[in-house]
Amino acid sequence: MAAVRTSSEVAFNRAAIVAVLVVTIIFLAPIYWIASTAFKPRNLATTIPPTIVFQPEISPFVKLFTKRSQLRSPPTPEEYAAAPWWERVVFDGGEKIVRDGKGAVQWSGYPNRFMNSLIVAITSTVLAVGMGTFTAYGFSRFRVKGEADLLFFILSTRMLPPVVVAIPMFLMYRAVGLNDSHLGLIILYTAFNLSFSVWLMKGFIDEIPKEYEEAALVDGYTRMEAFFKIVLPEAATGIAATAVFCFITAWNEYAFALIMTNRRAQTAPPFIPSQVGSGLPDWTVIAAGTFLFLLPVAIFTFLLRNHLLRGMSFGAIRK
Amino acid sequence: MTQIELRGVQKFFGAVQVIKDLNLAINDNEFIVLLGQSGCGKTTTLRAIAGLETIDQGDILIDGKPVQHLKAADRDIAMVFQSFSLYPHMNVYENIAFPLRATRKSRSEIDTEVRSVAKTLQITDLLGKKPSALSGGDMQRVAIGRALVRRPKAMLMDEPIGALDAKLREEMRAEIKRLHIKQGSTSIYVTHDQIEAMSLADRIVIMHEGVLQQVGTPDEVYSHPANLFVAQFVGSPVMNVAEAKVAEKASAASVTVGDATAGFEFPQALLSKLNGHAGGQLTLGIRPEGVLVRREATDGFLPVEAQIIEPLGSFDIVDLKVGSKMLRARTKSGFISGPGEKVYARIDPSQAHFFDAASGKSLGVRL
Numbered sequence A: 001m002a003a004v005r006t007s008s009e010v011a012f013n014r015a016a017i018v019a020v021l022v023v024t025i026i027f028l029a030p031i032y033w034i035a036s037t038a039f040k041p042r043n044l045a046t047t048i049p050p051t052i053v054f055q056p057e058i059s060p061f062v063k064l065f066t067k068r069s070q071l072r073s074p075p076t077p078e079e080y081a082a083a084p085w086w087e088r089v090v091f092d093g094g095e096k097i098v099r100d101g102k103g104a105v106q107w108s109g110y111p112n113r114f115m116n117s118l119i120v121a122i123t124s125t126v127l128a129v130g131m132g133t134f135t136a137y138g139f140s141r142f143r144v145k146g147e148a149d150l151l152f153f154i155l156s157t158r159m160l161p162p163v164v165v166a167i168p169m170f171l172m173y174r175a176v177g178l179n180d181s182h183l184g185l186i187i188l189y190t191a192f193n194l195s196f197s198v199w200l201m202k203g204f205i206d207e208i209p210k211e212y213e214e215a216a217l218v219d220g221y222t223r224m225e226a227f228f229k230i231v232l233p234e235a236a237t238g239i240a241a242t243a244v245f246c247f248i249t250a251w252n253e254y255a256f257a258l259i260m261t262n263r264r265a266q267t268a269p270p271f272i273p274s275q276v277g278s279g280l281p282d283w284t285v286i287a288a289g290t291f292l293f294l295l296p297v298a299i300f301t302f303l304l305r306n307h308l309l310r311g312m313s314f315g316a317i318r319k
Numbered sequence B: 001m002t003q004i005e006l007r008g009v010q011k012f013f014g015a016v017q018v019i020k021d022l023n024l025a026i027n028d029n030e031f032i033v034l035l036g037q038s039g040c041g042k043t044t045t046l047r048a049i050a051g052l053e054t055i056d057q058g059d060i061l062i063d064g065k066p067v068q069h070l071k072a073a074d075r076d077i078a079m080v081f082q083s084f085s086l087y088p089h090m091n092v093y094e095n096i097a098f099p100l101r102a103t104r105k106s107r108s109e110i111d112t113e114v115r116s117v118a119k120t121l122q123i124t125d126l127l128g129k130k131p132s133a134l135s136g137g138d139m140q141r142v143a144i145g146r147a148l149v150r151r152p153k154a155m156l157m158d159e160p161i162g163a164l165d166a167k168l169r170e171e172m173r174a175e176i177k178r179l180h181i182k183q184g185s186t187s188i189y190v191t192h193d194q195i196e197a198m199s200l201a202d203r204i205v206i207m208h209e210g211v212l213q214q215v216g217t218p219d220e221v222y223s224h225p226a227n228l229f230v231a232q233f234v235g236s237p238v239m240n241v242a243e244a245k246v247a248e249k250a251s252a253a254s255v256t257v258g259d260a261t262a263g264f265e266f267p268q269a270l271l272s273k274l275n276g277h278a279g280g281q282l283t284l285g286i287r288p289e290g291v292l293v294r295r296e297a298t299d300g301f302l303p304v305e306a307q308i309i310e311p312l313g314s315f316d317i318v319d320l321k322v323g324s325k326m327l328r329a330r331t332k333s334g335f336i337s338g339p340g341e342k343v344y345a346r347i348d349p350s351q352a353h354f355f356d357a358a359s360g361k362s363l364g365v366r367l
Helices: A007-038 A058-065 A079-081 A085-090 A109-139 A147-156 A163-177 A181-209 A211-218 A225-236 A236-252 A253-261 A270-275 A285-303 A304-310 B042-050 B092-101 B107-120 B136-148 B168-181 B194-200 B218-223 B228-233 B269-273
Strands: B004-013 B015-027 B029-033 B057-062 B077-080 B154-158 B186-191 B203-208 B209-214 B240-249 B252-257 B263-268 B282-286 B291-295 B302-311 B315-322 B323-330 B343-348 B352-356
Touching: A007 A058, A007 A285, A058 A109, A058 A285, A109 A147, A109 A181, A109 A225, A109 A236, A109 A270, A109 A285, A147 A181, A147 B323, A163 A181, A163 A253, A163 B136, A181 A236, A181 A253, A211 A225, A211 B077, A211 B282, A225 A236, A236 A285, A236 A304, A236 B269, A253 A270, A270 A285, A285 A304, B004 B042, B015 B042, B015 B209, B015 B269, B029 B042, B029 B194, B042 B077, B042 B186, B077 B136, B092 B107, B092 B136, B107 B168, B136 B154, B136 B168, B168 B194, B194 B218, B203 B218, B203 B228, B209 B218, B209 B228, B228 B352, B240 B269, B240 B323, B252 B269, B263 B343, B291 B315, B291 B323, B315 B343
Parallel strands: B029 B186, B029 B203, B077 B154, B154 B186
Antiparallel strands: B004 B015, B004 B057, B203 B209, B240 B252, B240 B282, B252 B263, B282 B352, B291 B343, B302 B315, B302 B343, B315 B323
């Protein structure tokens, strides 16, 4: 039987749908802007009003991943014709391709920076979530002296903006040789995320009835085995949620990456704006770099969406 | 062959002593029920035997060996929890197989044993299901299966059917009893439900505020309660308890309840059996079925007034006013037509219990 609705309910529902659509458009507009600019020819990137319909091309990505060397004279038509397609893109036609190894088309700094971002974000996320889960388990299951004070102390590390300590950290890092290193950033991001991860995981582990582990203990397992076989699978939802948040924090971190790194361990966030450089910036290349930078977080979140959405209660414990 | 013995067990939670000098010997294949109100220490005792709780003093012996320093995993004991605690991420098969996987048994051995336990419990068709898809009764069967599959030295059960509804509870109670008779293992069962305790136990252990009150067969505990607590805790409807005075009257004993003017007639032997307590503070305990009711005046019966009648189907419970005191009597259903009716009552001396009012201890009078 169809539900009976009054006309005011119908009107309210329609208004709600319109409101949701408007909000969605507002949220998605910047992403669309970045994504579309990443596929635009350079001359269409800054038109007013913005170009909505255009022939997409991948030249911004080619430029993003390559850099061109100093050139002395334009290439001859034969050289230009013999060049592969990506070199022709980079040289925008008309400039000479130098093939002596010093001035040819090379990889730009972007792939390395991107890889650095992945290394630093993934490692620090694994460390922060791993240590956080163990710590939270300890706080959740054992009587710890001064538990409340310790937990407050752990949280208090988040009570000032991290940038406040940037300069002293930089001096300390330089003294011990950790600046511009993967290890340095990994330690830093792990430390930022750890308190958050401990608190979040404690909430999730508190929710897991301790009878599960007790059952496993009586069934002949050690506490460690019970932790890995029972608690971890039960906490998967919480671990996934915590990992997403830690990963996003580490992936997007800008200020420390800018101060602590310059070449070897530099991550993508400080690198992308540095490409604006002097003269006319090529916004399509910056948009391409930003667009690619958005993808890992989007993919990571998408892969874990079931865990993020799934409720904690499974209905196997009767309270 | 598994005997379990507790010797002088004490347990504190902070400043609160939850088990006070507990001594108990449990025989092989015995079904012991720990009975008491919530907070009486029965669950703590069970968890201490399982190894989930440490004890502060005393010994826990399994087959004569002290185990209080052994981890739960090394005691070879299985436990069924009130919440069932089925691992939600494993299906029924995996849940039952889980204790066996800790023992390095081969895959085929595990499979054989899981299927044999599932067959015993009639849950073979559930093996592929997740716990969340099971009904309460099935969850409990799986939890019992998980406990049985390892053939442990002893089975501990912590209110295993407390979370089920009344009808299912009755079914499962019978099933647990059947299973115990069939499999025969030393079992300790915790409950606050005296009907469960009476129907299941070989011996009942009644606890109150951490102190063991009485150990005995259901019949002993019911017929000869050691003290007022046991007398009132076991049995439904609850035993009548009233202050009583005993006097000698024309070669018989007369027991006066509360401030009533006339006393109930008892054999003279009562006086000698009370052993000098007759003049002191006494409490009379009589179960409703020990209060005999007649509709016409009968020799030895006192006139009383019926106040409230609770029809319970097969019988009625009638509140009779004796002086200012109420005595609840059990009568045939419809025996008394309505409140206010004058009837005649007496106390069956063979069912009467006498307690020392100060200590609450039974005086052990049997007439």
